[in-house]
Every structure is written in C-alpha cells, then in structure tokens.
Amino acid sequence: xxxxxxxxxxxxxxxxxxxxxxxxxxxxxxxxxxxxxxxxxxxxxxxxxxxxxxxxxxxxxxxxxxxxxxxxxxxxxxxxxxxxxxxxxxxxxxxxxxxxxxxxxxxxxxxxxxxxxxxxxxxxxxxxxxxxxxxxxxxxxxxxxxxxxxxxxxxxxxxxxxxxxxxxxxxxxxxxxxxxxxxxxxxxxxxxxxxxxxxxxxxxxxxxxxxxxxxxxxxxxxxxxxxxxxxxxxxxxxxxxxxxxxxxxxxxxxxxxxx
Numbered sequence: 001x002x003x004x005x006x007x008x009x010x011x012x013x014x015x016x017x018x019x020x021x022x023x024x025x026x027x028x029x030x031x032x033x034x035x036x037x038x039x040x041x042x043x044x045x046x047x048x049x050x051x052x053x054x055x056x057x058x059x060x061x062x063x064x065x066x067x068x069x070x071x072x073x074x075x076x077x078x079x080x081x082x083x084x085x086x087x088x089x090x091x092x093x094x095x096x097x098x099x100x101x102x103x104x105x106x107x108x109x110x111x112x113x114x115x116x117x118x119x120x121x122x123x124x125x126x127x128x129x130x131x132x133x134x135x136x137x138x139x140x141x142x143x144x145x146x147x148x149x150x151x152x153x154x155x156x157x158x159x160x161x162x163x164x165x166x167x168x169x170x171x172x173x174x175x176x177x178x179x180x181x182x183x184x185x186x187x188x189x190x191x192x193x194x195x196x197x198x199x200x201x202x203x204x205x206x207x208x209x210x211x212x213x214x215x216x217x218x219x220x221x222x223x224x225x226x227x228x229x230x231x232x233x234x235x236x237x238x239x240x241x242x243x244x245x246x247x248x249x250x251x252x253x254x255x256x257x258x259x
Contacts, residue, residue: 004030004031005028005029005030005031006029006030006031006033006065006066006174006175006207007027007028007029007052007063007064007065007066007083007175007207007209008027008028008029008063008064009025009026009027009028009052009061009062009063010026010061010062010063011024011025011026011060011061011062012024012025012026012027012048012051012058012060012061012062012063013025013058013059013060013061014047014051014056014057014058014059015059020231021044021047021231022044022047022048022051022058022231022232023230023231023232024061024232024233025044025048025061025228025231025232025233026233027048027063027226029175029207029209030207031174031205031206031207032201032205032206032207033207033208033223033224034197034201034207034208034210034221034222034223034224035207035208035209035210035222035223035224035225035226036210036211036212036218036221036222036224036225036226036239037209037210037211037225037226037228038211038212038213038215038218038225038226038227038228039227039228039229039234039251040229040251040252043228043229043230043231043251044228044230044231045179045211045228046088046179046211047231048228049085049177049179049209049211052083052177052209053075053078053083053085053177054070054072054073054074054075054077054078055075057071057072058071058072065078065081065082065083065175066081066082066174068081079171079173081174082171082172082173082174082175083173083174083175083177084168084169084171084173084175084176084177085168085176085177085178085179086161086164086165086168086176086177086178086179086181087164087179088179088180088183090160090161090164091164092152092153092160092163092164092167093152094151094152094153095151095152095153096151096152097148097149097150097151097152098139098144098147098148098149098150098151098152098155098163099132099135099136099139099148099149101152101163101167102135102138102139102163102166102167102170103131103132103135103170104167105167105168105170105171106131106134106135106170107131134170135170136148138166138169138170139166141166141199141203142162142163142165142166142196143162144159144162144163144166147159157184157185157189158185158186158188158189158192158193161181161182161185161189161193162192162193162196165178165181165196165197165200169200169204173206174206174207175206175207175208175209176200176206176207176208176209177208177209177210177211178197178208178209178210178211178212179211180211180212180213181193181197181210181212182212182213182214182217183213190214190216190217193217194217194220194221197210197221198221210222215243218239219239219240219243222239223239224236224237224238224239225237225238225239225242225243227242227245227248227251229251234247234248234251235247235248
C-alpha cells in the first residue's frame with residue numbers, strides 16, 4: 001500500500017518540554033487524494049503540518065514522501081522534492097506585484113549561475129522571461145491575471161488567499177498542504193475557494209491535505225477526514241460518518257453534562 005502513497009507518516013510524536021503535542025500520529029495519502037485534517041483549537045493540527053514540512057523535527061517516528069525517507073529534512077529541500085504549503089496567516093510579499101509574488105516561487109527551478117545573474121547574461125534573461133510567462137499562465141488559471149501588476153497587499157482578502165495558493169503551485173508540488181485557507185473569508189469567498197481547490201486537484205492531479213474549521217467546505221470537497229484531538233487521532237474515514245461519530249461530537253461540543 002505504501003508504494004502507491006505520496007506520503008506515509010508512522011508513529012509521529014513531538015514533545016515540547018513536558019507537553020506531548022502530537023502522539024503516535026499516522027497518516028497515509030495517495031496521489032490525487034483530497035484529505036481533511038480537522039479538530040478543535042489546540043488539537044495539534046498545525047504542529048503536524050510543521051513536522052511534515054520540516055519546520056519542526058519530530059521527537060520520534062518517521063515519514064516518507066514520494067517513496068523517500070524525509071524525516072528531519074529541511075523545508076527548502078522538501079519544497080524541491082514537491083511538497084508545498086500555505087499558512088493560517090497569509091504570507092505574501094505585499095509590496096511586490098501579484099505577478100512577482102508568483103515569479104519568486106519559480107526561483108526554485110531556475111538554473112542560471114551567479115555570474116549569469118550578476119552580469120545579466122542571456123541565460124538569465126531567458127529564464128526570467130520563461131518564469132514570467134509561466135507565472136501569467138498560472139495567474140490566468142486562478143483568474144488573477146487581471147491583477148498581475150497590482151501590489152499583492154491591495155488585493156481583496158479572498159484573492160490574497162488564492163494568490164498564496166497560486167504561489168505554492170508555482171513550486172510544482174506533488175502534495176499541497178493548506179492550513180485553514182478559508183479563515184476570515186465570507187461565504188462567497190469560501191465557495192470560490194472550494195471551487196479553486198477542486199480545480200487544483202483536477203487540473204494538476206496533485207494530492208491535497210487540508211486543515212479547515214469550515215465544515216461546509218470540508219464536507220464539500222474532502223474524500224476522507226482525520227480528526228485530531230489532544231495530539232492523537234480520534235477518528236478517520238468517510239467525512240459524513242466521521243463528523244457524526246459520538247467521540248468527534250463530544251470533542252467539539254463537550255459531553256452532554258457539560259452543555
């Protein structure tokens with residue numbers, strides 16, 4: 001089964017002092033699969049993302065990406081291998097143009113050397129031209145090409161979220177991790193985001209792991225749900241079955257005696 005999986009995490013644990021933030025976390029994602037990771041605030045969801053993307057090193061356990069062991073691999077190397085993410089708080093270069101935000105991500109693929117860059121040799125200009133053309137193609141897919149020359153910080157909030165996802169896609173990922181992409185969005189923006197995520201998976205054929213609190217979005221696109229609570233997996237499986245699991249309901253709402 002692992003041979004067909006893009007990511008396999010086994011018995012991941014991380015401890016901060018006396019606090020065990022994640023305990024025996026296991027995850028397997030297949031190519032093109034769209035999986036949701038949900039749970040109450042403080043459940044450890046973003047900590048899992050930080051481990052998988054090399055921000056934190058797990059205290060124990062290991063995981064493989066695209067069949068290669070990548071435990072304790074630096075974030076930059078993981079991006080080059082095809083793992084990209086977005087964050088809860090939008091992290092754009094707000095004073096750069098929309099196009100330049102995406103072009104910056106293409107630097108991972110540029111091959112011109114220091115001398116070509118310093119002296120603006122033909123190889124430099126060719127790769128820069130190619131990067132701009134690819135950036136514009138990507139912006140068009142996300143319906144952001146009309147904002148190409150606008151400072152990213154001037155975009156409406158929902159469009160900034162889309163731009164952050166477009167920039168992540170510029171790294172040519174095999175797996176995209178989205179950390180609460182609908183946070184702060186109104187219902188219309190959330191619906192647009194849902195369509196964008198579906199478009200990404202269908203058009204680019206990549207796997208997506210999504211942290212989200214908006215249950216309408218989660219149930220609208222996810223094929224499988226994993227519920228995390230106090231750093232451990234509480235339930236996983238079919239989304240509708242998972243959210244009706246009594247343990248999951250209790251984790252979100254408390255016991256009946258507590259209400």
